[in-house]
Amino acid sequence: MPPFELAARTVYWFFVYGLLGWCAEVIFAAVKEHRLVNRGFLCGPICPIYGFGMVALLYAARALGAPGLPLSVPVxxxxxxxxxxxxxxxxxxxxxxLFRIRWWDYTGIPFNLGGYICPQFSLLWGLGSVVMVKGLHPLLARLGDRIPLQALLPLDLILLLVFAVDTAASAAAAAGLDRKLKEIDELRARLRRTSDRLTELLGTGAMTADTLLDEQKLQLALARMERRDDAEALREELTTHAAALRARLREMDLDRFGARRLLRAFPRMRSLRYGETLAATREALRTLARRAREARQAARDAAKRRGRS
Incomplete structure (x- = not known):
């Protein structure tokens, strides 16, 4: 096969197996978490690591195999x-x-290397390679190899352009996630300091994170406190910090193609600098999602009651 055509078909197989890898990740997440999640670093339906892996495996099979004699299953x-x-x-x-975030983490799995890889998943990759090379790829190649080069080139160019734009946007979102975690971490620290000072001054029990992030609960808690002139400034400071933190969390909750999507796509993501803040942010976003569902259900119930009246 001429080098130019080989390159074009390599690009084609990269996208085919990147798409199939994304489908496998989505199905795995749906079975495990009982919900659909757009898995992967990119916004589009592709996991590049599967595309690169399969292309590398196909080249290795071609280089190691003898002419007319395919590689054995153990190899x-x-x-x-x-x-x-x-x-x-x-x-x-x-x-x-690049982003100071661990997108997946195998730290809890025995014999892992730095949390990046582990032998259990290596065995799965080996089994998957056998299934793909011996089973699926020969079937797909019968169809893919029939695509004429004249049709393959424009398809590759379009896919590469979309891939480049998606990669740039996703990289910006990943960089923004670390920045947002830093902002939230700073706001949480300010809120905690002010809350502790107010608790010490008034002699009341410490307010929970749920109280601090719920505007109504916060106002009720502050109203129940003894009114003292020397506490007014701290109350105002606490209210301001809590409102700023809620605003940042709402921004992240609405960022469906950025930080929020990445948090959903990588449930084992770990930040070494803002680990506690990342865990608290996940919990806060789950709380926001639960409240939104409850509000929608309440609206539907109210509409049904109005319909019956």
Missing amino acids: VFVVGGVLTTLLELVAGWGLYR
Whole structure:
């Protein structure tokens, strides 16, 4: 096959297997979490790590196999497991160095390496490689190899353009996530300091995070406190910090193609700098989602009551 056509078909297979990998991730998440989640770093339906992994495996199979003699299953298992594990290691380390966030973390799994890779998943990658190379790819190749080069080139160009735009937008969202976590961390620290000072001054019990983030609960808690002139400034400061924190969380909740999507796509994400804040942010976003569902249900119930009256 001429080098130019080989490059075009390589791009094609990268997108095919990136899409199939994304489908597998979505199905796995749906079975595990009972909901649909757009898995992966990018907004579009593609997981590049699967595309790169499968392309690398196909090239390795071509380089190692003798003419007319395909690789044996054990060789495919070992080569596929090693290649994809190395790719996962490089991708995890590279994303961490770029964005200071661990997008997946195998720390709790025995014999992991830095939380980036673990032998259990390496075995799964090896099994998946056998299924793909021995089972699925020969079937897909019968169709894919029939696509004429004249049709393949414009398709590749369009997909590459969309991929480049998506990568740039997702990288900006990932960089923004770390910045938002920093802002939320600073606001939480200010809120905690002011709350502690007010609690110490008034001799009351410490207010919970749920109270501080719920505007109505906060106002009720402040109203129940003994009115003292020396506490008014702290009450106002506490209200201001709580409102700023709620605003940041609402912004993140509405960021469906940015920070919020990334948090949903990577449930094992871990920030080494803002780990506590990341966990608190996840919980706050879940609370916002629950309240939104409750509000929608209350609106539907009210509409039904009006319809019956």
